[in-house]
Amino acid sequence: MVLKITNLKARRGGFQLYVERLEVNSVVALVGRNGSGKTTLLDAVAGLIPAEGAVEACGREVSALPPEERKLVYIQATPVDLPMKPRRFLRLVASKWGKGEWEVKEVVERLGIGNLLNSSGLSTGQKQLLNIAAGLLAEPCAFLMDEPTSHLDWFNKRIVNDVVKKIGVPVLYVTHDPFEAFYVGDVICLIEGGRIRGCRENTPADFSEVERIVKSLYL
Template sequence: MDIDLDRVSVDLAGTRLVHDITLSAAAGRVVGLVGPNGSGKSTLLRCVYRALRPAAGAVRLGGADLHALAPREAARRVAALPQEHSAEFDFTVAEVVGMGRLPHRGAFAGPTAGDEERCAAALRRAGADHLAGRGFLSLSGGEKQRVLIARALVQEPRVLVLDEPTNHLDIAHQLEVLALVREAGPTVLTALHDLNLAAGHCDLLYVIEAGRIVASGPPVEVLQPDLLAEVFGVRATPVRHPLTGAVHLLFDRLDRLDPLDPLDPLDRP
């Protein structure tokens, strides 16, 4: 399912944090939002999973206004993994993942055998099936992240919104989770801090600075040294991955006088 943001602006506490953003993610594509801390990525994503309502503009799913949908219908179409989550009660992992099936059941209906099969399969795909009987609050940050990915997938959304989904994950699980969400098939809109992960796993990137889009396009076209110096304040050298051909970035500080010299002037004896 296509998702389109049409001239979306967002205000919080009387301050405009997102300004007139228009972007599109075609069905089945992985679209990344990148930008420095505080640029507005998370605020924008919160509009897409209905935690915030735009001050102006609209979020459309397949042409329908997302914020005009009934909550249950919206939850059948969009699942989210926010950057921050809380759990006051120590549900088991199996119970947490099972919550992803709630939009597909009646108000007072219990889980079906099919629901339980889907939850078990999602936990296996996320590499977390061995945690099913554990209390969620007892898990490490990386284990919690994999369980929440499983919960989002078992919701069977048409659009998956991920805010820093690789937080707390080791490198193997970072790669596995990003491959998993692509293989699952929904349209994916994700914010990522790691530009190399964004380059290797996104079809399209939008660069956001101070609440505005400053560049967009395929990663190889967007992640150019001049733009990265201006937006992120780093010197970047793009190279090609020898196996995948994806662009990979080597970083250094902008204030280093000689990029080939490993020592700062102050470090020299």
């Protein structure tokens, strides 16, 4: 499966985004400073803001479809509040996608969130873990992830990043943290001023090499 973005144009206030071409067939980590267009790009691909151009997912053109019909899961930086207790919520999501208790158990174990299933008064980070669990149950054509680990502690951040690396469908992963990008991404792309300035394959490197590359992105 491939997520293809072609000649995508979108506006947010006075800011204009233009992406000539971006193909996502693994985990593409998108790095950029505040205001560079990262979230605007995800919102446009998801159909949350008006946009021109083409978005293709699961081999079909989805640009004219409403967000709920694009078969894309969008994990936003601020998690959505759960409308019910976590266990019931995940069961309901699983049922919607034709899945049962076994699939819920598998996702819960992958994310290590068994202790949250009967909880109330969840923290923001806990809500995010459950949002991610719901997304995994949906098995979409692609994932859009906007700083998905920003509210997580280091332990849970590592778990989520490891899950993302093995997710098996295209993932467009936005992060402010270049080191996280190099950990999770198969491809690293830099966005500035609403334009993709370049992409490169992520190859194994020692810390000093990563540091050198990070500095080259921003200096």
